[in-house]
Amino acid sequence: MFAEVAKIGGLEVQLVWYRGFDECNSSAWTLDANELARAMRRTTCEAGYTKIGRVLAHVRNEHARAPVNAVIFIGDMVEETPQALYDAAAGLGVPIFMFQEGDELAWPPPQSVESIFRELARLTGGAYGKFNAGAAKQLAELLRAVAVFAVGGITALANQRTDAARKLLGQMK
Secondary structure (H helix, E strand, C coil), X not given: CHHHHHCCCCCXXXXXXXXXXXXXXXXXXXXXXXXXXXXXXXXXXXXXCCCHHHHHHHHXXXXXXXXCCCEEEEEXXXXXXXXXXXXXXXXXXXXXXXXXXXXXXXXXXXXXXXXXXXXXXXXXXXXXXXXXCCCHHHHHHHHHHHHHHHHHHHXXXXXXXXXXXXXXXXXXX
8 A cells, every 4th residue: 555655655644443342542643654554463353332433523633633635444343323424424524435344234223334334435425345354455455546546636546547446436436
């Protein structure tokens, strides 16, 4: 991801994560891929409920301080009220790229994670993608495409001419 955007300019990244029953944290913004990788390695999973609404509130606050060009969200579950998430995403001003791992259902039913993720992406001008746990290459290609978009916009994404870029562009237009 970082190597790709280095060709067109720097990309500052912040890792935001939630876990357990009340934790939602973020790293410092960084241009250093190694620093981001260290932050990711230190982050561990812990059972609890999703906190997508808190992530959206964090993005809104960060975007108010300094422009945020794109958000990548990777998840496999939604346990929050879909309408509350849609309200939190409305007027965010930042495209969200919602990437779903697996085929989990939202809780409580009847909506699926896919339908909620797709709507969040649509509301923000982002895009949706799905991958399986074994599809690391597919996810890496999607992440590279979003990184290129974050640095160079729609034109840079269109110039990628990759399947991942085409998939995202098809939803963003």
